[in-house]
């Protein structure tokens with residue numbers, strides 16, 4: 080008998096962890112950190128619901144921390160097996176996991192210094208060193224549908240999911256898992272990309288399968304029709320007219336590269352003047368190199384730009400600041416320039432140093448290009464605060480605030496249906512995961528209405544027997 084159980088990424092978009100068990104073997108798909116609400120974050124600290132030492136292998140769909148950030152904890156608690164992921168995902172994890180370890184250490188440090196801890200001293204969930212140890216478990220595989228052995232009785236194949244670089248749909252084939260003694264195929268969509276997103280390919284069609292787990296982040300919403308490049312050009316023209324700088328807080332991986340791609344395109348088409356572009360984030364600089372090297376992930380347009388010997392992620396007058404000194408030098412610049420810096424929700428990082436200069440400047444423009452979660456500085460500014468506290472200083476907000484809504488790395492519910500249309504036969508059961516409860520339920524409804532399949536939105540801890 081084989082089972083599938085749900086230990087995260089259900090009822091929430093974070094903490095993704097799905098466990099497949101068959102014939103005494105256990106394989107975990109994704110190993111994400113819970114984020115956001117306190118009761119969710121506390122799960123990161125509880126004993127895991129399965130013994131890490133008993134797992135035979137882990138499979139990762141993509142590099143985002145809500146799918147991978149618990150891995151170093153798992154290793155720290157005794158997991159000693161291989162971690163399979165696409166080559167692009169493995170490259171990004173080499174940046175992301177040590178950074179996540181550093182953040183955990185800084186958090187513990189902060190709690191200790193401010194007496195915010197229940198147990199003395201506060202300990203990090205894991206350290207940068209634990210994260211580096213985790214990297215030695217990585218087994219990079221091709222993202223092209225080739226099947227690899229995961230452990231005895233389990234094989235898996237990875238295909239492009241079009242969400243961020245390296246993101247995969249993963250098909251797991253389990254020998255003898257069915258009631259009839261035959262094998263069963265379980266497909267994990269991971270996070271599914273938005274069709275026609277620049278740089279990365281569109282999601283590959285779903286391969287035939289018995290069970291399917293599909294994400295539902297936007298299960299109850301549709302994306303705005305707005306074309307981000309047009310809005311961006313408009314805002315840049317306005318900024319040029321008044322001669323002020325532009326600051327764009329952006330995630331270092333994914334969104335920053337998308338912005339560079341669009342700005343380069345607008346410059347090439349003569350839709351905006353050539354302006355100084357400053358990328359101030361060491362992680363964004365490394366991620367951009369990984370994006371440009373990962374040939375198997377590029378869409379046709381990207382390949383055709385490369386064939387013209389143009390760097391798709393370099394604008395005409397661009398400087399990347401990696402060191403602290405390079406970053407400081409950017410402060411002396413004057414006039415209209417575009418500064419792209421992390422973090423995307425202004426929760427930390429170099430973007431805060433720029434914000435202290437930009438926010439009080441009436442001529443400056445701040446552009447939001449991503450979701451701003453409740454409780455972040457980004458959200459307070461977006462909600463219209465006239466003053467925010469940054470590094471213990473009160474900073475007045477006098478600059479222009481703009482928002483571009485057309486960016487997204489996730490398919491909306493129509494995009495998910497479009498992807499599911501690629502299935503030639505009805506699966507035995509569909510699970511809607513990776514969504515807030517209303518979104519997961521709405522996505523299940525859309526699938527039922529459209530295809531008439533068996534669909535459910537699983538709950539935390541639910542165990543499902545494969546037939």
Ligand SMILES: [Zn+2]
Pocket residue numbers: 141143242270
């Ligand atoms: Zn993701």
